[in-house]
Amino acid sequence: MSANNALKLTKTSVEKLPYPETGQVFYRDTELKGFGLRVTKGSKTYIVENSICGKACRVTIGKQTVFTAEQARVIAKKLLADIAVGINPNQQKALERRKTITLHAVFKDFMNTRTLKPKTCYLYQKCFERVFATWHHKQITEINRTNIAEHYQHICQAHGDAYANLSFRLLRTLFNFAIASHEELMNVNPVNVLHDKRQWKVIPRRQRFIKNHQLIAWWQAVEQLENTTLRDYFQLLLLTGLRKQEAATLQWSSIDLQEKTMTITETKNAQPHTLPLSEYLYSLLQRRQQLTNSIWVFPNPATQKPFIELRQQLKLITEKSGINFTCHDLRRTFATLAESLEISSYAVKRLLNHKQSQDVTAGYIVHDVERLRAPMERITQTILKHCLNQDFQN
Secondary structure, X not given: OOHHHEEOOOHHXXXXXXXXXXXXXXXXXOOOOOEEEEEEOOOEEEEEXXXXXXXXXXXXXXXXXXXOHHHHHHHHHHHHHHHHOOOOHHHHHHHHHHHOOEHHHHHHHHHHHOOOOHHHHHHHHHHHHHHOHHHOOOEHHHOOHHHHHHHHHHHHHHHOHHHHHHHHHHHHHHHHHHHHHOOOOOOOOHHHHHHHOOOOOOOOOOOOOOOHHHHHHHHHHHHOXXXXXXXXXXXXXXXHOOOHHHHHOOEHHHEEOOOOEEEEOOOOXXXXXXEEOOHHHHHHHHHHHHHOOOOEOOEOOOOOOEOOOOHHHHHHHHHHHOOOOOHHHHHHHXXXXXXXXXXXXXXXXXXXXXXXXXXXXXXXXOOOHHHHHHHHHHHHHHHHHHHHOOOOOO
């Protein structure tokens, strides 16, 4: 910069400086080293310039229309004093802005950044709205360990231990995400207080399944459903052991009626899962295909998209059958009946698509879907025998 661009910055001298037609021009104060003015085509802005650890640092004070030269000079002295002791004002400003980040902003950023399954998005959104509604506009730096420990106990009492665990695992994930994005905000995730104080609730693994003598009442209740799509859906769940979302999002492109197989691509363990169709399931799916034009095997008649919430339907079946159950109970029922038939554990695990990563021997076994056909047929026949109270042959 030429010496002509050095002058004492005063209200009068700054007002007289011309605006360049293009680009920007810098003027530096002759009395306070590091204090300057940046002039562009449409504005004049006071700045401070110096170096920190050998690196240039330029800090914007503000426009000439907002600050007088003397006001800007006072601010410049303070900024230059900070820089002299190694404090970067730009980083301080960024940190102050980040400290105002709210929990809702972190949640929104997390949901936009992560690739999540629709069901997961739905559960996270519902959980966040239900459990942390009063914290939405709270700055994350204000949410401390005491807040978290107290709110966790409240949610345990209001919604149950399992739901509290789910909710605060989500909160822990959000804080981890915030720390990864803005590591200067905090060093330790405050949700760790639940581990440090051993407050996480231990949830016993569910063991409930539909017993053999209950299957006939359950099947009859399902058969009475007016919605035939849901009738077929629940029957397929019981006869395959699929997870509810795997069955709900099943598409016709995944069904091969010629080979009598179905393939689930979106699975819990991220491994494609191909199952043989028993004769009963083959007939059920063949009939369904003739009655629908949807890409989905089990479309919701109201939306023509997969079912998301089935509480009302579960309640209706329970009322008619007298049997309390969840969709995952049907998976346990399938597995329990399979085990009772003394089908090999490897075959049962394959049918349920359970990982066998810890089993060295399993890694040497090459599985063919046709080897699962006979076990699947035996399981289907046994289930139908209990459901219909008679030997069933398709």
